[in-house]
Amino acid sequence: MNAPTVDIRNAVKRYGTVTALHGVSLSIADNEFFTLLGPSGCGKTTLLRMIAGFEDVTEGEILLFGKDIARLEPNHRPVNTVFQHYALFPHMSVIDNVAFGLKMKGMALAERRARAGKMLEMVHLSAFADRLPAQLSGGQQQRVALARALAPDPKVLLLDEPLSALDLKLRQAMRVELKQLQEETGITFIFVTHDQEEALTMSDRIAVMSAGHVQQVGSPRDIYEAPVNRFVADFIGETNLVPVTVEAVADGRATVLLPGGHRMSCAADAGIGPGAHHLSVRPERMNLGTTGDLEAVVERVVYLGTDLQLHTHLDGGQPLHVRLQNSARADLPAPGARVALQIEEGAARLLVD
Amino acid sequence: MAGFLPKSGAESTGYRGLVGPLLLPTWVMVGVFLVIPVALMAIYSFLTKEFRGGVIWDFTLAAYDQFFFNRGLFGDEPPSIEWTYIAIFWRSVWQAGVATLLCLAVGFPTAWFIATRPAAQRGVWLFLVTVPYWVNLLIRTVSLKFLLRDNGPLNGSLMSLGLIDGPLPLVNTDLAVQLGLFYSYLPFMVLPIYAAVERYNFALSEAAADLYASRWVTLREIVLPVVRPGIVAGCILVFVPSLGAFLAPDLLGGAKTFMIGSLIDEQFKGSQGNWPFGAAVSMILMTLVMIVLILYARAQAKAERRS
Numbered sequence: 001m002n003a004p005t006v007d008i009r010n011a012v013k014r015y016g017t018v019t020a021l022h023g024v025s026l027s028i029a030d031n032e033f034f035t036l037l038g039p040s041g042c043g044k045t046t047l048l049r050m051i052a053g054f055e056d057v058t059e060g061e062i063l064l065f066g067k068d069i070a071r072l073e074p075n076h077r078p079v080n081t082v083f084q085h086y087a088l089f090p091h092m093s094v095i096d097n098v099a100f101g102l103k104m105k106g107m108a109l110a111e112r113r114a115r116a117g118k119m120l121e122m123v124h125l126s127a128f129a130d131r132l133p134a135q136l137s138g139g140q141q142q143r144v145a146l147a148r149a150l151a152p153d154p155k156v157l158l159l160d161e162p163l164s165a166l167d168l169k170l171r172q173a174m175r176v177e178l179k180q181l182q183e184e185t186g187i188t189f190i191f192v193t194h195d196q197e198e199a200l201t202m203s204d205r206i207a208v209m210s211a212g213h214v215q216q217v218g219s220p221r222d223i224y225e226a227p228v229n230r231f232v233a234d235f236i237g238e239t240n241l242v243p244v245t246v247e248a249v250a251d252g253r254a255t256v257l258l259p260g261g262h263r264m265s266c267a268a269d270a271g272i273g274p275g276a277h278h279l280s281v282r283p284e285r286m287n288l289g290t291t292g293d294l295e296a297v298v299e300r301v302v303y304l305g306t307d308l309q310l311h312t313h314l315d316g317g318q319p320l321h322v323r324l325q326n327s328a329r330a331d332l333p334a335p336g337a338r339v340a341l342q343i344e345e346g347a348a349r350l351l352v353d
Numbered sequence: 354m355a356g357f358l359p360k361s362g363a364e365s366t367g368y369r370g371l372v373g374p375l376l377l378p379t380w381v382m383v384g385v386f387l388v389i390p391v392a393l394m395a396i397y398s399f400l401t402k403e404f405r406g407g408v409i410w411d412f413t414l415a416a417y418d419q420f421f422f423n424r425g426l427f428g429d430e431p432p433s434i435e436w437t438y439i440a441i442f443w444r445s446v447w448q449a450g451v452a453t454l455l456c457l458a459v460g461f462p463t464a465w466f467i468a469t470r471p472a473a474q475r476g477v478w479l480f481l482v483t484v485p486y487w488v489n490l491l492i493r494t495v496s497l498k499f500l501l502r503d504n505g506p507l508n509g510s511l512m513s514l515g516l517i518d519g520p521l522p523l524v525n526t527d528l529a530v531q532l533g534l535f536y537s538y539l540p541f542m543v544l545p546i547y548a549a550v551e552r553y554n555f556a557l558s559e560a561a562a563d564l565y566a567s568r569w570v571t572l573r574e575i576v577l578p579v580v581r582p583g584i585v586a587g588c589i590l591v592f593v594p595s596l597g598a599f600l601a602p603d604l605l606g607g608a609k610t611f612m613i614g615s616l617i618d619e620q621f622k623g624s625q626g627n628w629p630f631g632a633a634v635s636m637i638l639m640t641l642v643m644i645v646l647i648l649y650a651r652a653q654a655k656a657e658r659r660s
């Protein structure tokens with residue numbers, strides 16, 4: 001079986017004159033925890049609904065195990081969904097909700113009760129089997145939705161922002177649980193979120209989307225450390241976008257003129273030529289020094305516990321954030337002080353705009 | 354009544370003393386339009402009939418006795434069960450039941466259709482559903498009779514199409530009465546079901562499809578149970594007035610399709626009438642309806658307790 005589990009080829013989705021997806025192509029492998037990440041309205045839900053079969057594909061195709069599923073009704077696709085707002089059946093008890101898919105697949109009563117019971121055990125809700133969904137908290141409902149979608153043992157599980165309604169503590173706990181579950185069951189997860197931290201902590205690979213386009217696909221590390229463009233750099237984590245001038249490019253390295261007059265050399269992707277660009281520098285990858293690549297004026301020092309954050313600006317007025325470990329340093333710069341900042345080796349990244 | 358008020362709110366804000374006076378209009382309404390008429394009817398059902406209509410203030414059970422027991426032409430034979438009126442009741446229940454099912458069969462798809470239109474269009478569709486009901490019920494019922502009669506447009510077109518040789522006898526049949534009731538009360542079915550379907554979360558249908566349910570199974574297992582309160586409300590709103598209706602059976606039915614409404618109507622007309630008997634029939638009808646509603650409410654409460 002070499003075909004990818006889910007293969008999306010040039011999928012376009014139009015609602016009348018609105019184009020929600022402009023030719024998206026993605027290959028998702030077996031057992032992968034794959035995340036669609038992007039801001040609100042970028043088309044994540046639309047893509048998920050096309051895989052589940054609730055929306056048809058305007059152009060392009062979606063293949064499941066190498067087979068085009070365009071003509072397959074949702075109830076014939078070996079794919080289950082955890083809906084954004086759970087969509088639990090309000091008139092059925094928790095256990096009946098979980099057993100519903102099994103019943104539809106024709107499993108006998110005793111057998112499906114047993115399996116549904118086991119699923120509830122897995123999500124720690126055995127004690128709630130006979131309650132109605134309305135009698136559960138948001139987090140419990142979320143776990144019922146998960147158990148219900150997992151019970152029929154789908155090949156692919158689609159999850160549409162399943163954690164968005166939970167509070168921070170529960171969300172963090174559920175991240176770990178979900179990831180564990182995915183590893184144990186070996187089911188391919190396609191997970192939608194607009195929370196980058198969620199995406200980074202759980203995913204094997206992430207597709208960053210914006211306005212109906214896939215901007216970058218890669219491992220969390222790739223995406224964080226080597227964003228391909230300004231959108232990805234800005235969207236994932238916190239970064240400083242420093243306007244620079246590329247003076248020359250040779251052998252994949254560029255000579256960059258920084259604001260303030262210093263020069264540095266950094267890696268340049270294909271497509272970067274001489275001219276104005278932005279340099280992405282993560283706040284935690286700069287250090288205070290006596291001489292540095294950049295010079296800035298401190299505006300504020302923010303105490304974050306483990307970290308200190310310096311709000312500074314360059315001479316041109318561009319803001320620059322720096323994050324320092326809160327070690328026992330005595331020489332904290334005061335607001336108004338001029339500081340020299342060194343960029344760590346390999347930490348600066350030239351972006352295609 | 355006062356028990357229905359959110360107690361804590363009334364107490365905590367110190368408006369408690371106002372609750373009584375504020376409820377006064379409600380009490381007056383309930384008194385004038387509910388308690389007094391029903392009490393009057395109850396009292397009249399125990400009075401003695403005056404021959405040219407009206408009552409004599411002598412308390413008696415004669416009206417109820419007449420409904421349930423047959424004591425022969427001169428009232429001197431040993432009592433046996435009187436089936437005439439029970440048969441009329443039974444026929445009324447049957448006719449109202451069929452009319453309710455007809456309303457459901459047409460009303461559900463209609464309500465579904467309207468509730469699934471884009472929000473901006475729904476108002477127009479609802480408006481269109483109610484337009485025929487601006488015309489007086491009597492006129493609508495008579496019009497239906499014109500449509501259905503032997504040389505009316507329905508039989509006429511069926512015959513000119515060659516589908517039938519002679520006119521179908523439609524007027525004065527059970528079917529005509531059922532159609533009349535159906536036409537009279539259809540919006541009472543459409544509106545509550547519409548309200549329920551409009552609130553229905555269609556993500557539930559998607560979830561069912563996602564879990565391998567076909568369209569039909571989704572309708573049966575998810576949609577119908579979830580919108581059931583609307584369906585039940587519609588059925589009650591159609592069934593109850595159908596049971597006591599008299600225009601449709603009077604105008605569209607014949608002697609064989611006599612219903613409770615006509616029976617009651619007859620008791621208050623001219624010198625043939627029997628006011629106490631009419632009042633007694635009304636009381637029995639009301640009791641019957643209340644028993645059905647209470648049984649339903651009980652079943653509902655039981656089902657809720659179980660889950």
Ligand SMILES: Nc1ncnc2c1ncn2[C@@H]1O[C@H](COP(=O)(O)OP(=O)(O)OP(=O)(O)O)[C@@H](O)[C@H]1O
Pocket residue numbers: 015018019020038039040041042043044045046047194
């Ligand atoms: N039924 C529809 N008709 C018209 N436009 C739609 C429809 N559904 C979605 N869209 C549009 O398609 C785009 C993508 O929507 P989608 O719901 O996929 O966004 P999303 O990435 O899931 O956002 P969120 O994070 O807010 O859930 C949006 O611009 C939206 O307005």
Ligand SMILES: [Mg+2]
Pocket residue numbers: 044045046084160
């Ligand atoms: Mg969405």
